Amino acid sequence: MISFRGVSKIYPPNVTALKDVDLVIQPGEFVSIVGQSGTGKTTLAKLIIAEQRPTRGKVVIGDWDITNIKAGEIPILRRQIGVVFQDFKLLPRKTLFENVAFALEVAGMQRKRIATIVPQVLKIVGLEGKMDRFPREVSGGEQQRAVIARALVHRPKILVADEPTGNLDAINAHDIIELLRKINEFGTTIVLVTHNREIVNMLHKRVVTIDQGMVISDQKTGRYLL
Protein backbone atom coordinates (compact mmCIF):
# COMPACT_ATOMS: atom_id res chain seq x y z
CA MET A 1 0.00 0.00 0.00
CA ILE A 2 1.12 3.54 -0.77
CA SER A 3 -0.32 6.28 1.36
CA PHE A 4 -0.02 10.07 1.13
CA ARG A 5 -1.54 11.95 4.08
CA GLY A 6 -1.77 15.75 3.76
CA VAL A 7 1.40 15.85 1.68
CA SER A 8 2.75 19.18 0.48
CA LYS A 9 5.99 19.81 -1.32
CA ILE A 10 7.42 23.28 -1.67
CA TYR A 11 10.63 23.77 -3.65
CA PRO A 12 12.81 26.70 -2.66
CA PRO A 13 12.34 29.58 -2.81
CA ASN A 14 8.56 29.28 -2.86
CA VAL A 15 7.30 26.94 -5.61
CA THR A 16 4.45 24.72 -4.48
CA ALA A 17 4.58 21.41 -6.37
CA LEU A 18 2.06 19.50 -4.24
CA LYS A 19 -0.56 20.84 -1.86
CA ASP A 20 -2.33 18.76 0.82
CA VAL A 21 -2.42 15.56 -1.22
CA ASP A 22 -4.36 12.66 0.31
CA LEU A 23 -4.04 9.49 -1.71
CA VAL A 24 -4.09 5.77 -0.96
CA ILE A 25 -3.04 3.18 -3.54
CA GLN A 26 -3.92 -0.41 -2.67
CA PRO A 27 -1.65 -3.39 -3.43
CA GLY A 28 -2.13 -4.71 -6.97
CA GLU A 29 -3.74 -1.53 -8.30
CA PHE A 30 -2.89 0.09 -11.64
CA VAL A 31 -3.15 3.84 -11.08
CA SER A 32 -2.56 6.53 -13.67
CA ILE A 33 -1.52 9.89 -12.26
CA VAL A 34 -2.41 12.41 -14.92
CA GLY A 35 -2.22 16.12 -15.37
CA GLN A 36 -0.55 18.77 -17.43
CA SER A 37 3.17 19.45 -17.33
CA GLY A 38 4.37 21.10 -14.14
CA THR A 39 1.41 20.09 -12.02
CA GLY A 40 3.38 17.96 -9.58
CA LYS A 41 3.00 14.44 -11.03
CA THR A 42 6.71 13.74 -11.14
CA THR A 43 7.16 15.15 -7.63
CA LEU A 44 4.62 12.56 -6.47
CA ALA A 45 6.68 9.79 -8.09
CA LYS A 46 9.88 11.19 -6.58
CA LEU A 47 8.32 11.14 -3.11
CA ILE A 48 7.59 7.41 -3.49
CA ILE A 49 11.26 6.58 -4.16
CA ALA A 50 12.50 9.15 -1.60
CA GLU A 51 14.22 11.23 -4.27
CA GLN A 52 12.40 14.11 -2.63
CA ARG A 53 11.00 14.51 0.86
CA PRO A 54 7.67 16.11 1.68
CA THR A 55 7.67 19.59 3.19
CA ARG A 56 4.55 18.64 5.16
CA GLY A 57 2.49 15.47 5.59
CA LYS A 58 3.32 11.79 5.70
CA VAL A 59 4.33 9.22 3.07
CA VAL A 60 4.02 5.52 3.93
CA ILE A 61 5.06 2.58 1.73
CA GLY A 62 3.68 -0.70 3.08
CA ASP A 63 4.29 -0.37 6.82
CA TRP A 64 7.27 1.90 6.31
CA ASP A 65 6.90 5.60 7.08
CA ILE A 66 9.42 7.13 4.69
CA THR A 67 8.58 10.76 5.46
CA ASN A 68 11.89 11.29 7.22
CA ILE A 69 13.74 8.25 5.89
CA LYS A 70 17.46 8.15 6.79
CA ALA A 71 19.94 8.49 3.92
CA GLY A 72 21.34 5.01 4.63
CA GLU A 73 17.88 3.44 4.31
CA ILE A 74 17.08 4.95 0.89
CA PRO A 75 18.95 2.24 -1.10
CA ILE A 76 16.98 -0.45 0.79
CA LEU A 77 13.69 1.27 -0.14
CA ARG A 78 14.70 1.66 -3.78
CA ARG A 79 15.62 -2.02 -4.07
CA GLN A 80 11.96 -2.80 -3.29
CA ILE A 81 10.44 -0.41 -5.81
CA GLY A 82 10.94 -0.65 -9.57
CA VAL A 83 11.29 2.66 -11.38
CA VAL A 84 10.89 3.43 -15.08
CA PHE A 85 11.91 6.88 -16.30
CA GLN A 86 11.01 8.85 -19.40
CA ASP A 87 14.69 9.33 -20.30
CA PHE A 88 15.42 5.63 -19.62
CA LYS A 89 18.41 6.25 -17.32
CA LEU A 90 20.35 3.21 -18.44
CA LEU A 91 24.04 3.08 -17.54
CA PRO A 92 25.75 3.92 -20.85
CA ARG A 93 28.94 2.00 -20.12
CA LYS A 94 27.12 -1.24 -19.39
CA THR A 95 25.41 -3.69 -21.73
CA LEU A 96 21.67 -4.32 -21.40
CA PHE A 97 22.47 -7.52 -19.49
CA GLU A 98 24.80 -5.64 -17.13
CA ASN A 99 22.26 -2.85 -16.64
CA VAL A 100 19.62 -5.30 -15.52
CA ALA A 101 22.14 -7.30 -13.48
CA PHE A 102 23.24 -4.11 -11.70
CA ALA A 103 19.90 -3.88 -9.89
CA LEU A 104 20.61 -7.32 -8.40
CA GLU A 105 24.31 -6.69 -7.80
CA VAL A 106 23.56 -3.69 -5.59
CA ALA A 107 21.54 -6.03 -3.39
CA GLY A 108 24.48 -8.45 -3.17
CA MET A 109 22.96 -11.33 -5.14
CA GLN A 110 25.36 -14.09 -6.19
CA ARG A 111 26.68 -14.13 -9.75
CA LYS A 112 25.23 -17.55 -10.59
CA ARG A 113 21.69 -16.53 -9.67
CA ILE A 114 22.06 -13.29 -11.60
CA ALA A 115 23.23 -15.24 -14.64
CA THR A 116 20.03 -17.32 -14.45
CA ILE A 117 17.48 -14.60 -13.65
CA VAL A 118 18.56 -11.74 -15.93
CA PRO A 119 18.22 -13.60 -19.28
CA GLN A 120 14.74 -14.77 -18.18
CA VAL A 121 13.59 -11.22 -17.46
CA LEU A 122 15.14 -9.89 -20.67
CA LYS A 123 13.24 -12.62 -22.54
CA ILE A 124 9.97 -11.50 -20.96
CA VAL A 125 10.49 -7.96 -22.30
CA GLY A 126 11.56 -9.29 -25.71
CA LEU A 127 15.27 -8.48 -25.56
CA GLU A 128 16.70 -12.01 -25.48
CA GLY A 129 18.84 -11.46 -28.59
CA LYS A 130 20.20 -8.08 -27.54
CA MET A 131 21.61 -8.74 -24.10
CA ASP A 132 25.19 -7.89 -25.02
CA ARG A 133 24.38 -4.61 -26.74
CA PHE A 134 25.08 -1.25 -25.18
CA PRO A 135 22.13 1.17 -24.76
CA ARG A 136 23.38 3.34 -27.64
CA GLU A 137 23.19 0.30 -29.94
CA VAL A 138 19.43 -0.30 -29.51
CA SER A 139 16.28 1.72 -30.23
CA GLY A 140 14.40 3.89 -27.74
CA GLY A 141 11.67 1.28 -27.37
CA GLU A 142 14.25 -1.39 -26.65
CA GLN A 143 16.00 0.83 -24.15
CA GLN A 144 12.69 1.34 -22.34
CA ARG A 145 12.11 -2.42 -22.32
CA ALA A 146 15.53 -2.85 -20.74
CA VAL A 147 14.57 -0.27 -18.11
CA ILE A 148 11.38 -2.22 -17.36
CA ALA A 149 13.44 -5.40 -17.11
CA ARG A 150 15.75 -3.68 -14.63
CA ALA A 151 12.77 -2.41 -12.65
CA LEU A 152 11.22 -5.88 -12.55
CA VAL A 153 14.24 -8.06 -11.99
CA HIS A 154 14.18 -7.93 -8.20
CA ARG A 155 10.43 -8.63 -8.20
CA PRO A 156 9.26 -5.36 -6.65
CA LYS A 157 5.77 -5.05 -5.20
CA ILE A 158 5.53 -1.52 -6.63
CA LEU A 159 6.56 -0.22 -10.04
CA VAL A 160 6.63 3.53 -10.59
CA ALA A 161 6.67 4.58 -14.26
CA ASP A 162 7.25 8.30 -14.83
CA GLU A 163 6.21 9.17 -18.41
CA PRO A 164 7.56 5.85 -19.72
CA THR A 165 6.22 6.51 -23.21
CA GLY A 166 7.27 10.15 -23.42
CA ASN A 167 10.19 9.47 -25.73
CA LEU A 168 8.59 6.68 -27.79
CA ASP A 169 6.52 6.45 -30.98
CA ALA A 170 2.91 5.25 -30.81
CA ILE A 171 3.65 1.58 -31.53
CA ASN A 172 6.45 1.33 -29.00
CA ALA A 173 4.38 3.28 -26.47
CA HIS A 174 1.51 0.82 -26.90
CA ASP A 175 3.88 -2.14 -26.43
CA ILE A 176 5.31 -0.66 -23.24
CA ILE A 177 1.84 -0.06 -21.77
CA GLU A 178 0.85 -3.63 -22.62
CA LEU A 179 3.95 -4.81 -20.84
CA LEU A 180 3.04 -2.77 -17.75
CA ARG A 181 -0.48 -4.19 -17.86
CA LYS A 182 0.90 -7.73 -17.94
CA ILE A 183 3.19 -6.98 -15.02
CA ASN A 184 0.18 -5.66 -13.10
CA GLU A 185 -1.71 -8.87 -13.82
CA PHE A 186 1.00 -10.74 -11.94
CA GLY A 187 0.19 -8.65 -8.85
CA THR A 188 2.60 -5.73 -9.01
CA THR A 189 1.19 -2.32 -8.08
CA ILE A 190 1.73 0.09 -10.99
CA VAL A 191 1.87 3.85 -10.57
CA LEU A 192 1.90 5.34 -14.06
CA VAL A 193 2.63 9.03 -14.31
CA THR A 194 1.61 10.34 -17.73
CA HIS A 195 -0.03 13.10 -19.71
CA ASN A 196 -0.79 10.82 -22.65
CA ARG A 197 -4.56 11.00 -23.11
CA GLU A 198 -4.86 8.00 -25.47
CA ILE A 199 -3.01 5.66 -23.18
CA VAL A 200 -5.04 6.62 -20.12
CA ASN A 201 -8.32 6.23 -21.96
CA MET A 202 -7.27 2.88 -23.40
CA LEU A 203 -6.34 1.42 -20.00
CA HIS A 204 -9.72 1.66 -18.24
CA LYS A 205 -8.01 1.72 -14.86
CA ARG A 206 -8.03 4.09 -11.89
CA VAL A 207 -7.13 7.67 -12.84
CA VAL A 208 -5.99 10.33 -10.35
CA THR A 209 -5.92 13.83 -11.85
CA ILE A 210 -3.65 16.48 -10.43
CA ASP A 211 -3.88 20.15 -11.19
CA GLN A 212 -1.70 22.86 -9.64
CA GLY A 213 -0.43 20.41 -7.05
CA MET A 214 -3.82 19.25 -5.86
CA VAL A 215 -5.82 16.08 -6.52
CA ILE A 216 -8.89 17.32 -8.35
CA SER A 217 -10.32 13.95 -9.36
CA ASP A 218 -9.92 10.28 -8.44
CA GLN A 219 -11.91 7.84 -10.63
CA LYS A 220 -11.93 4.07 -10.26
CA THR A 221 -12.10 3.44 -14.01
CA GLY A 222 -11.57 6.88 -15.31
CA ARG A 223 -10.63 8.83 -18.37
CA TYR A 224 -8.28 11.69 -19.01
CA LEU A 225 -10.20 14.75 -17.84
CA LEU A 226 -8.12 17.83 -18.58
Added chain:
Amino acid sequence: MIVTSLIRAFHFALQGFWRNIWLSVVTVIILVLTLFSVSMVGGVNVVAREVVSSIENKIDVSVYFNPDVDQQEIQNIQYRFESLRSVDNVTLVSKEEAERRFRERHVNDPEIIQSLDELEENPLGATLVIKAKNIEDYPLILEMLEDPDYAELIENSNFDDNQVITDRLSDIASRVQRIGMLVTGVFVLISILIIFNTIRITIYTHREEIGIMKLVGASNWFIRFPFVLESILYAFIAVLFSMALLYPFVHVVSPYIATLFEGYDFNLLQYFTSHLLSIMLLQLVIAMGLSVISSAVAVGKYLKV
Protein backbone atom coordinates in the same frame (compact mmCIF):
# COMPACT_ATOMS: atom_id res chain seq x y z
CA MET B 1 28.37 -10.51 0.78
CA ILE B 2 31.30 -8.19 1.54
CA VAL B 3 33.62 -10.40 -0.50
CA THR B 4 31.13 -10.45 -3.39
CA SER B 5 30.83 -6.66 -3.25
CA LEU B 6 34.60 -6.25 -3.15
CA ILE B 7 35.08 -8.51 -6.16
CA ARG B 8 32.33 -6.57 -7.95
CA ALA B 9 34.00 -3.26 -7.12
CA PHE B 10 37.30 -4.48 -8.62
CA HIS B 11 35.44 -5.81 -11.66
CA PHE B 12 33.58 -2.50 -12.15
CA ALA B 13 36.80 -0.52 -11.72
CA LEU B 14 38.61 -2.53 -14.42
CA GLN B 15 35.54 -2.43 -16.64
CA GLY B 16 35.24 1.34 -16.21
CA PHE B 17 38.92 1.80 -16.99
CA TRP B 18 38.74 -0.31 -20.13
CA ARG B 19 35.40 0.91 -21.50
CA ASN B 20 36.51 4.53 -21.18
CA ILE B 21 39.95 3.80 -22.46
CA TRP B 22 40.51 7.25 -24.01
CA LEU B 23 39.46 9.08 -20.91
CA SER B 24 41.65 6.71 -18.89
CA VAL B 25 44.62 7.26 -21.22
CA VAL B 26 44.28 11.05 -21.04
CA THR B 27 43.98 10.94 -17.24
CA VAL B 28 47.05 8.70 -16.96
CA ILE B 29 49.07 10.93 -19.34
CA ILE B 30 48.30 14.03 -17.27
CA LEU B 31 49.30 12.19 -14.10
CA VAL B 32 52.50 10.91 -15.73
CA LEU B 33 53.51 14.40 -16.91
CA THR B 34 52.78 15.85 -13.48
CA LEU B 35 54.78 13.19 -11.65
CA PHE B 36 57.60 13.47 -14.16
CA SER B 37 57.87 17.25 -13.74
CA VAL B 38 57.83 17.02 -9.95
CA SER B 39 60.51 14.32 -10.08
CA MET B 40 62.61 16.52 -12.37
CA VAL B 41 62.41 19.44 -9.96
CA GLY B 42 63.25 17.01 -7.16
CA GLY B 43 66.24 15.80 -9.21
CA VAL B 44 67.52 19.35 -9.78
CA ASN B 45 67.20 19.90 -6.04
CA VAL B 46 69.24 16.79 -5.30
CA VAL B 47 71.95 17.81 -7.76
CA ALA B 48 72.16 21.34 -6.29
CA ARG B 49 72.32 19.95 -2.76
CA GLU B 50 74.99 17.45 -3.72
CA VAL B 51 77.10 20.13 -5.45
CA VAL B 52 77.07 22.25 -2.32
CA SER B 53 77.62 19.39 0.09
CA SER B 54 80.41 17.83 -1.96
CA ILE B 55 82.25 21.15 -1.91
CA GLU B 56 81.50 21.51 1.79
CA ASN B 57 82.99 18.09 2.39
CA LYS B 58 86.26 19.25 0.92
CA ILE B 59 86.58 21.94 3.54
CA ASP B 60 88.44 21.32 6.77
CA VAL B 61 90.82 23.10 9.10
CA SER B 62 94.41 21.91 9.29
CA VAL B 63 96.18 22.91 12.49
CA TYR B 64 99.97 22.67 12.15
CA PHE B 65 101.74 22.22 15.47
CA ASN B 66 105.29 23.28 16.24
CA PRO B 67 107.65 20.29 15.85
CA ASP B 68 108.59 20.32 19.51
CA VAL B 69 105.06 20.00 20.86
CA ASP B 70 104.52 16.88 22.90
CA GLN B 71 102.42 14.09 21.33
CA GLN B 72 100.32 13.79 24.49
CA GLU B 73 99.44 17.45 24.37
CA ILE B 74 98.32 17.17 20.75
CA GLN B 75 96.17 14.17 21.64
CA ASN B 76 94.52 16.14 24.44
CA ILE B 77 93.64 18.88 22.00
CA GLN B 78 92.34 16.23 19.61
CA TYR B 79 90.04 14.79 22.31
CA ARG B 80 88.85 18.23 23.21
CA PHE B 81 87.79 19.01 19.67
CA GLU B 82 86.34 15.55 19.14
CA SER B 83 84.05 16.08 22.10
CA LEU B 84 82.49 19.13 20.47
CA ARG B 85 79.03 18.63 19.03
CA SER B 86 79.78 20.76 16.00
CA VAL B 87 82.82 18.68 15.02
CA ASP B 88 82.34 15.73 12.74
CA ASN B 89 85.80 14.20 13.04
CA VAL B 90 89.39 15.03 13.91
CA THR B 91 92.27 13.27 12.23
CA LEU B 92 95.73 13.34 13.69
CA VAL B 93 98.62 13.32 11.24
CA SER B 94 101.72 12.44 13.28
CA LYS B 95 105.17 13.98 12.73
CA GLU B 96 106.32 10.79 11.03
CA GLU B 97 103.26 10.63 8.82
CA ALA B 98 103.71 14.31 7.94
CA GLU B 99 107.28 13.58 6.89
CA ARG B 100 106.26 10.55 4.86
CA ARG B 101 103.59 12.61 3.05
CA PHE B 102 106.07 15.43 2.47
CA ARG B 103 108.52 13.03 0.90
CA GLU B 104 105.80 11.52 -1.21
CA ARG B 105 104.70 14.92 -2.46
CA HIS B 106 108.26 15.89 -3.39
CA VAL B 107 109.45 12.57 -4.72
CA ASN B 108 110.47 14.22 -7.99
CA ASP B 109 112.30 17.04 -6.30
CA PRO B 110 115.69 15.57 -5.19
CA GLU B 111 116.99 18.87 -3.83
CA ILE B 112 114.25 19.20 -1.26
CA ILE B 113 114.54 15.52 -0.31
CA GLN B 114 118.28 15.94 0.06
CA SER B 115 117.99 18.98 2.30
CA LEU B 116 115.46 17.10 4.41
CA ASP B 117 117.89 14.19 4.72
CA GLU B 118 120.62 16.55 5.85
CA LEU B 119 118.62 17.66 8.84
CA GLU B 120 119.13 15.59 11.97
CA GLU B 121 115.60 15.94 13.22
CA ASN B 122 112.27 15.86 11.53
CA PRO B 123 111.42 19.58 11.04
CA LEU B 124 107.73 18.93 10.50
CA GLY B 125 105.22 19.07 13.30
CA ALA B 126 102.06 17.02 13.71
CA THR B 127 98.85 18.21 12.14
CA LEU B 128 95.23 17.99 13.28
CA VAL B 129 92.67 17.97 10.50
CA ILE B 130 89.35 19.13 11.90
CA LYS B 131 86.14 18.64 9.95
CA ALA B 132 82.98 20.39 11.16
CA LYS B 133 79.50 18.96 10.76
CA ASN B 134 78.25 22.15 9.14
CA ILE B 135 80.03 24.84 7.29
CA GLU B 136 78.62 27.42 9.71
CA ASP B 137 80.51 25.78 12.60
CA TYR B 138 84.02 26.68 11.39
CA PRO B 139 84.12 30.20 12.89
CA LEU B 140 83.46 28.69 16.32
CA ILE B 141 86.25 26.14 15.90
CA LEU B 142 88.56 28.86 14.71
CA GLU B 143 87.69 30.98 17.70
CA MET B 144 88.66 28.12 20.00
CA LEU B 145 91.96 27.71 18.19
CA GLU B 146 92.75 31.32 18.97
CA ASP B 147 92.79 30.44 22.66
CA PRO B 148 96.03 31.92 24.14
CA ASP B 149 96.86 28.47 25.61
CA TYR B 150 97.28 27.17 22.07
CA ALA B 151 99.13 30.15 20.68
CA GLU B 152 102.57 28.74 21.52
CA LEU B 153 101.75 25.27 20.28
CA ILE B 154 100.28 26.11 16.92
CA GLU B 155 102.49 27.14 14.08
CA ASN B 156 99.78 27.88 11.56
CA SER B 157 96.23 27.04 10.53
CA ASN B 158 94.93 27.19 7.00
CA PHE B 159 91.43 28.25 7.71
CA ASP B 160 91.94 31.98 7.26
CA ASP B 161 92.76 31.41 3.60
CA ASN B 162 89.50 29.60 3.07
CA GLN B 163 87.29 31.76 5.19
CA VAL B 164 85.99 33.99 2.40
CA ILE B 165 85.23 31.01 0.20
CA THR B 166 83.50 29.09 2.97
CA ASP B 167 81.45 32.10 3.97
CA ARG B 168 80.25 32.56 0.40
CA LEU B 169 79.66 28.86 -0.01
CA SER B 170 77.64 28.76 3.17
CA ASP B 171 75.56 31.63 1.83
CA ILE B 172 75.07 29.92 -1.54
CA ALA B 173 74.20 26.63 0.16
CA SER B 174 71.44 28.17 2.23
CA ARG B 175 70.12 30.09 -0.78
CA VAL B 176 70.11 26.99 -2.98
CA GLN B 177 68.25 25.15 -0.25
CA ARG B 178 65.66 27.91 0.15
CA ILE B 179 65.08 28.38 -3.59
CA GLY B 180 64.95 24.60 -4.08
CA MET B 181 62.33 24.22 -1.37
CA LEU B 182 60.29 27.08 -2.78
CA VAL B 183 60.35 25.76 -6.36
CA THR B 184 59.57 22.22 -5.19
CA GLY B 185 56.76 23.57 -3.03
CA VAL B 186 55.21 25.47 -5.93
CA PHE B 187 55.50 22.44 -8.19
CA VAL B 188 53.99 20.11 -5.60
CA LEU B 189 51.11 22.55 -5.13
CA ILE B 190 50.52 22.75 -8.89
CA SER B 191 50.68 18.95 -9.12
CA ILE B 192 48.17 18.53 -6.32
CA LEU B 193 45.77 20.87 -8.11
CA ILE B 194 46.30 19.13 -11.47
CA ILE B 195 45.78 15.63 -10.06
CA PHE B 196 42.80 16.79 -8.03
CA ASN B 197 41.16 18.44 -11.03
CA THR B 198 41.95 15.64 -13.47
CA ILE B 199 40.25 13.07 -11.25
CA ARG B 200 37.35 15.43 -10.59
CA ILE B 201 36.77 15.98 -14.31
CA THR B 202 36.92 12.21 -14.90
CA ILE B 203 34.29 11.69 -12.22
CA TYR B 204 32.27 14.62 -13.57
CA THR B 205 31.82 12.77 -16.87
CA HIS B 206 30.19 9.96 -14.88
CA ARG B 207 27.90 12.15 -12.79
CA GLU B 208 24.72 10.92 -14.51
CA GLU B 209 25.71 7.29 -14.04
CA ILE B 210 26.26 7.94 -10.35
CA GLY B 211 22.75 9.39 -10.11
CA ILE B 212 21.25 6.40 -11.95
CA MET B 213 23.07 3.95 -9.69
CA LYS B 214 21.58 5.72 -6.69
CA LEU B 215 18.08 5.54 -8.19
CA VAL B 216 18.28 1.77 -8.67
CA GLY B 217 19.23 1.25 -5.05
CA ALA B 218 23.03 1.23 -4.94
CA SER B 219 24.52 2.29 -1.62
CA ASN B 220 27.05 5.13 -1.55
CA TRP B 221 29.86 2.73 -0.80
CA PHE B 222 28.89 0.46 -3.69
CA ILE B 223 29.06 3.42 -6.10
CA ARG B 224 32.08 5.16 -4.65
CA PHE B 225 34.46 2.24 -4.22
CA PRO B 226 34.85 1.26 -7.92
CA PHE B 227 35.56 4.91 -8.81
CA VAL B 228 38.15 5.15 -6.05
CA LEU B 229 39.72 1.88 -7.25
CA GLU B 230 39.72 3.14 -10.82
CA SER B 231 41.58 6.27 -9.77
CA ILE B 232 44.07 4.15 -7.81
CA LEU B 233 44.61 2.24 -11.02
CA TYR B 234 45.26 5.52 -12.90
CA ALA B 235 47.78 6.53 -10.24
CA PHE B 236 49.53 3.14 -10.25
CA ILE B 237 49.90 3.06 -14.03
CA ALA B 238 51.01 6.71 -14.04
CA VAL B 239 53.75 5.97 -11.50
CA LEU B 240 54.99 3.01 -13.57
CA PHE B 241 55.12 5.14 -16.72
CA SER B 242 56.73 8.09 -14.99
CA MET B 243 59.45 5.80 -13.59
CA ALA B 244 59.87 4.20 -17.01
CA LEU B 245 60.40 7.70 -18.45
CA LEU B 246 62.62 8.92 -15.64
CA TYR B 247 65.12 6.07 -15.85
CA PRO B 248 66.26 6.61 -19.48
CA PHE B 249 66.10 10.37 -18.90
CA VAL B 250 68.47 10.14 -15.94
CA HIS B 251 70.63 7.74 -17.96
CA VAL B 252 71.03 10.34 -20.71
CA VAL B 253 71.50 13.32 -18.40
CA SER B 254 73.80 11.65 -15.86
CA PRO B 255 77.08 11.97 -17.87
CA TYR B 256 76.47 15.73 -18.28
CA ILE B 257 75.80 16.10 -14.57
CA ALA B 258 78.95 14.07 -13.86
CA THR B 259 81.08 16.76 -15.50
CA LEU B 260 79.79 19.15 -12.81
CA PHE B 261 81.12 16.78 -10.16
CA GLU B 262 84.58 16.14 -11.53
CA GLY B 263 86.77 15.06 -8.66
CA TYR B 264 83.75 14.52 -6.40
CA ASP B 265 81.98 11.35 -5.56
CA PHE B 266 78.53 11.85 -7.07
CA ASN B 267 76.73 10.03 -9.86
CA LEU B 268 73.10 10.90 -10.61
CA LEU B 269 72.29 7.56 -12.18
CA GLN B 270 73.73 5.77 -9.18
CA TYR B 271 71.77 8.06 -6.85
CA PHE B 272 68.58 7.38 -8.84
CA THR B 273 69.14 3.61 -8.85
CA SER B 274 69.92 3.45 -5.15
CA HIS B 275 66.86 5.59 -4.32
CA LEU B 276 64.60 3.94 -6.92
CA LEU B 277 62.33 2.28 -4.39
CA SER B 278 61.89 5.36 -2.22
CA ILE B 279 61.25 7.61 -5.25
CA MET B 280 58.67 5.15 -6.53
CA LEU B 281 57.04 4.78 -3.12
CA LEU B 282 56.89 8.55 -2.72
CA GLN B 283 55.25 8.92 -6.13
CA LEU B 284 52.80 6.14 -5.31
CA VAL B 285 51.86 7.67 -1.98
CA ILE B 286 51.40 11.14 -3.50
CA ALA B 287 49.55 10.02 -6.64
CA MET B 288 47.37 7.41 -4.96
CA GLY B 289 46.65 9.51 -1.91
CA LEU B 290 45.54 12.47 -4.00
CA SER B 291 43.56 10.28 -6.40
CA VAL B 292 41.71 8.51 -3.60
CA ILE B 293 40.84 11.75 -1.83
CA SER B 294 39.80 13.61 -4.97
CA SER B 295 37.72 10.74 -6.40
CA ALA B 296 35.99 10.08 -3.07
CA VAL B 297 35.16 13.78 -2.71
CA ALA B 298 34.07 14.16 -6.35
CA VAL B 299 31.81 11.08 -6.29
CA GLY B 300 30.30 12.26 -3.02
CA LYS B 301 29.19 15.45 -4.73
CA TYR B 302 26.96 13.48 -7.12
CA LEU B 303 25.66 11.00 -4.56
CA LYS B 304 23.02 13.32 -3.18
CA VAL B 305 20.14 11.85 -5.24
